[in-house]
Amino acid sequence: MKALLLSAYRQLEITDIAQPALNTGEVLIRVAACGICGSDVHGYDGSSGRRIPPIVMGHEAAGRIAAVGAGVSHLSEGDAVTFDSTVYCGKCAYCLRGEVNLCDRRQVLGVSCSDYRRAGAFAEYVVVPAHIVYRLPDSVSFAEAAMLEAVAVAIHAVSLVEIPRGSAALVFGAGTIGLLVLQALRVAGCSRVFIADIDPSRLKLAQTLGATGTFLSSEADPVAQALELTDGVGVDVAVEAVGRAETVAASVNSVRKGGSVILVGNIAPEVPLPLQKVVTRQIRLQGSCASAGEYPRAIELMAKGAIQVKPLITAVAPLEEGPRWFERLYAREPNLMKVVLTPGSFS
Ligand SMILES: NC(=O)c1ccc[n+]([C@@H]2O[C@H](COP(=O)([O-])OP(=O)(O)OC[C@H]3O[C@@H](n4cnc5c(N)ncnc54)[C@H](O)[C@@H]3O)[C@@H](O)[C@H]2O)c1
Numbered sequence: 001m002k003a004l005l006l007s008a009y010r011q012l013e014i015t016d017i018a019q020p021a022l023n024t025g026e027v028l029i030r031v032a033a034c035g036i037c038g039s040d041v042h043g044y045d046g047s048s049g050r051r052i053p054p055i056v057m058g059h060e061a062a063g064r065i066a067a068v069g070a071g072v073s074h075l076s077e078g079d080a081v082t083f084d085s086t087v088y089c090g091k092c093a094y095c096l097r098g099e100v101n102l103c104d105r106r107q108v109l110g111v112s113c114s115d116y117r118r119a120g121a122f123a124e125y126v127v128v129p130a131h132i133v134y135r136l137p138d139s140v141s142f143a144e145a146a147m148l149e150a151v152a153v154a155i156h157a158v159s160l161v162e163i164p165r166g167s168a169a170l171v172f173g174a175g176t177i178g179l180l181v182l183q184a185l186r187v188a189g190c191s192r193v194f195i196a197d198i199d200p201s202r203l204k205l206a207q208t209l210g211a212t213g214t215f216l217s218s219e220a221d222p223v224a225q226a227l228e229l230t231d232g233v234g235v236d237v238a239v240e241a242v243g244r245a246e247t248v249a250a251s252v253n254s255v256r257k258g259g260s261v262i263l264v265g266n267i268a269p270e271v272p273l274p275l276q277k278v279v280t281r282q283i284r285l286q287g288s289c290a291s292a293g294e295y296p297r298a299i300e301l302m303a304k305g306a307i308q309v310k311p312l313i314t315a316v317a318p319l320e321e322g323p324r325w326f327e328r329l330y331a332r333e334p335n336l337m338k339v340v341l342t343p344g345s346f347s
């Protein structure tokens with residue numbers, strides 16, 4: 001089968017590899033669409049250490065079931081599906097508590113690291129365990145479905161703290177994750193959601209997706225603006241979707257006493273913390289990793305238009321154009337958001 005293989009760091013090639021074998025409890029999926037994730041771009045040059053070549057990357061995908069392994073009864077050949085990017089065991093203490101994102105034997109598709117190697121979906125076919133597969137309604141296209149993983153990440157993050165209806169929120173970062181968090185906060189009942197970024201084009205997009213205020217961080221202090229718009233009180237919840245020291249500190253500085261900061265971004269491995277502020281203002285810091293069972297809700301919200309992903313998709317391109325799109329994303333070309341590759345073009 002045709003695959004986009006990372007054969008060496010910064011070297012992607014379209015090549016022919018063996019179709020993966022189908023085992024008990026698994027399904028073979030003919031991939032229709034697979035999004036390029038920021039983590040793929042970070043893995044591409046070896047900086048994250050999570051894409052050790054040779055590896056077929058890709059974990060944000062959708063397609064049709066081509067074959068069903070023994071013991072799988074709830075899925076059939078021809079079903080349009082997506083799947084969780086995380087393969088979890090279903091048996092460890094975390095899985096038994098429903099915290100499948102924290103599974104002791106967690107593996108991510110399209111990742112190769114010192115612990116494991118698991119082929120991803122930048123290929124004509126991918127094999128995944130049936131228990132991570134979700135059926136798609138007709139109203140959701142494959143390209144949109146490739147965004148469900150990120151939608152689930154956003155819904156999961158927002159679900160981790162209590163957000164009373166009518167709350168005010170501030171999101172740092174209007175990238176893929178930030179713009180989905182913004183929409184998830186609206187769905188959760190926030191009456192005001194502000195968003196801060198250094199890129200005006202992303203803030204413009206945020207306005208069309210329901211932001212009630214946008215702050216251009218490079219021109220004015222977003223914390224001061226958030227305080228001004230909340231009569232000096234601060235927002236109820238801040239979501240950090242950048243992952244850098246300055247935005248973590250700004251998140252803490254922008255919430256009210258007793259407010260919550262949800263930490264999603266994680267570019268910097270360590271950041272300084274305004275400790276006394278967190279303690280004396282009794283601020284809750286909540287980390288959020290991937291998702292844990294939010295796919296059905298993500299599909300439902302996407303299908304009814306409550307969460308929109310089309311405006312975040314910059315390009316839908318054939319798999320063969322993968323090497324070029326990776327280079328463009330790696331070069332941080334402006335105005336690029338999500339790029340979705342289509343190993344198989346069928347409906
Ligand atoms: N916790 C999780 O489960 C999870 C899942 C996916 C991504 N992430 C992380 O979330 C973060 C965002 O991911 P993404 O895919 O949206 O990335 P992205 O690159 O699309 O978005 C990041 C945004 O932050 C903006 N930004 C940079 N510096 C800023 C600053 N000082 N102030 C305000 N905005 C600033 C950028 O302009 C960009 O729009 C990353 O750190 C990523 O690793 C976490």
Ligand SMILES: [Zn+2]
Binds near residue numbers: 037038059060085149
């Ligand atoms: Zn991802």
Ligand SMILES: [Zn+2]
Binds near residue numbers: 091
């Ligand atoms: Zn487990």
